[in-house]
Amino acid sequence: MESINIGIAGLGTVGAEVVKQLQINANYLNKKAGAKLNLAAISARNKSNDRGFDASNLIWIEGAENLAVQKEVDLVVELIGGADGTALNLCKSALKKGKSIVTANKAMMSKHGYDLALLAEENQCSIGFEASVAGCIPIIKSLRDGLSATKINSISGILNGTCNYILTEMRETGRSFDDVLKEAQSKGYAEADPTFDVDGIDAAQKLTLLTAIAFGISPNDKNLNISGIRDVDVIDILFAEELGYRIKLLAASKFDGDGLVQEVSPCMISLDKQISKVEGVLNAVELNTQLAGSVMLTGFGAGAEPTATAVLSDIITVAQGKAPNSFGCSARDLIANIKEGKQDKHRFYIRFNVIDKSGVLANITEIFRKYGLSIESLLQRGRNPNEEVPVVITTHETGNVTLMSVMNELNASKELLNKPVCMKII
């Protein structure tokens, strides 16, 4: 049986789990790989940390970048993180030496994926980055291999488990965003600085990678509209339930062969749709395909073990001698300059607060009439006259230009007591 010598850089929870699995499940993994997976060297910032595995027989390399040049390392596993710096230097250096890399680094892949893919191709090695999107869900391999034969029309994904957990908790308990976020932080489901997750940046980076493979374009975040979940109010979650929807942070993209639309935003998803039922820390990706209809994959999008599973599956692929194209076709064939596509028409949910007094609704609905935006339903629960009440409007299908005109005028209206909330209905 051949051997493949693995060097791992970065020994946080995922890295430590990969080491542990290589130690305790060696027979199983070797059988799958058809090769001996030999953990040759490790590197991290601090040698002395206890990471829950026996490191006494492992070669420790000071300075992760040095892993790439070790002659006893055939394959570099990069679990350091960060779009640039050490992670990028290590990966470039490994690929230049013809050593394949396996990484969970969505920030690096979404920013430098094209250059890295070219490097891999020139040096006849490969990049496995299954772990960088949706944890253990084999979505990258499914796009690259399983569904390689059909054009993809569009992608919709729940790609951030932290956001999905927060939205699920808010709905189930009626608690506020801030309250649930604090709890998620104390449970370890959210980072101390939650920006990356709750503002949609993490989901956006993952989306660019799926978009790249699905549509054969160079990963890019140009014109990618991102809005996170900070402004989602419990009241909207409750109205959503009442109207037959569920609010999810949706990462969606669509390419018609000409223009690309990429967007991360909280959406109202009809309860008829299976993706609306994906709850808690689960992730899901739905692919709308040209030949195979809709295909959906669901599973854990984060956590040490699910993510390590994805890393290890990529290691097995390399050990089997397969060198897949990073983005599903030759990097030289990836479309580089893509123009912004036209948004589809959608129905929208709009909510704002007004004083419950005569004439207010007439003034507001006049704004909709003025721009020809047709109201599908309007919900106002009167309490006592002259009190503040929420008004919920759902619209018929409309394009972005009309919607923006109405939203701008609503924003300026003296009748509104708050900034109106607006979400796509899916």
Add this chain to the structure above:
Amino acid sequence: MESINIGIAGLGTVGAEVVKQLQINANYLNKKAGAKLNLAAISARNKSNDRGFDASNLIWIEGAENLAVQKEVDLVVELIGGADGTALNLCKSALKKGKSIVTANKAMMSKHGYDLALLAEENQCSIGFEASVAGCIPIIKSLRDGLSATKINSISGILNGTCNYILTEMRETGRSFDDVLKEAQSKGYAEADPTFDVDGIDAAQKLTLLTAIAFGISPNDKNLNISGIRDVDVIDILFAEELGYRIKLLAASKFDGDGLVQEVSPCMISLDKQISKVEGVLNAVELNTQLAGSVMLTGFGAGAEPTATAVLSDIITVAQGKAPNSFGCSARDLIANIKEGKQDKHRFYIRFNVIDKSGVLANITEIFRKYGLSIESLLQRGRNPNEEVPVVITTHETGNVTLMSVMNELNASKELLNKPVCMKII
């Protein structure tokens, strides 16, 4: 760009669709394959049929078995069907010549998969059979590659779209099995002879293939218990809804490293579980994994285009020069003689009809008491005394031995007006 020369045997709806896609989407497919997919030869029973594509430039081979020996054919696509006969001869002959095969033939693969996998390995070529299970859902590749690094605890699948369509229609319209089956036949969703589908044989063959890859054992149907959906009554579907369940034909297997349990049977699935919501002709497979939690894939399990998509993705894999192990590890490592595993304990749904008169329930519940089978709920809707009424019992968790004792005694009881219905609750 290299070329790969493809020979296709069998030009039914799937075969014709594969030919069409190779013709109209050649650029796209070649780009994915990194090779020119050249349709070199075709063969079918009847040359003169109009199959909706231009065959004038294609080499026609009389006798599908002759495809394997054509020097201009590098890769054989077998879409003839049938466990033995022409399909098997063709595949064996191709593999012996070192030519990879791609097939949608679940009957052949479940019966001869082990021998074929050995042949492929000896001759350094491969077998793609993604299309044989769950249409376009990339479940074989996901088990073989995407989730290769985690042990699988169990598989649950909705693997037969015809049955799922019939059960969905029965629930939505309240019509009988026979009635819905007739309609399904007229719409082309069910075969003129529906045995293969509705009696669970199709789902069972697919299950043996997933079981083989998931657990690294030679595909086998020994001790595989199969019951189909012919006996599912609308009344049970309605009771299921009332109790918070949905009836699905579930193909399930479980291997604990020692004993294997494989079963195809209609089950009551809790509406909390996502797989209960998979409706109509959709298929789904849920994998319970050791490291990555539960992973579920959903999509179209049949139809010319979804199935052709799976066939074409396998063609691309071969063209890329990848030769995956058929069942996820070397055929020589597949466990051959597996013993029957022990069934898990389950809750059960039992329904039968009795005459609504005093003492009947006492006699029946006495049977449960006798064997220590604890009743969780009992539902009897009285109409008029001395009329026939259905009784529905759900049990607490119990093993198969206790259940069988109770069922045998119920069967023999004079109080029961029909053969009692019994389904697992999942």
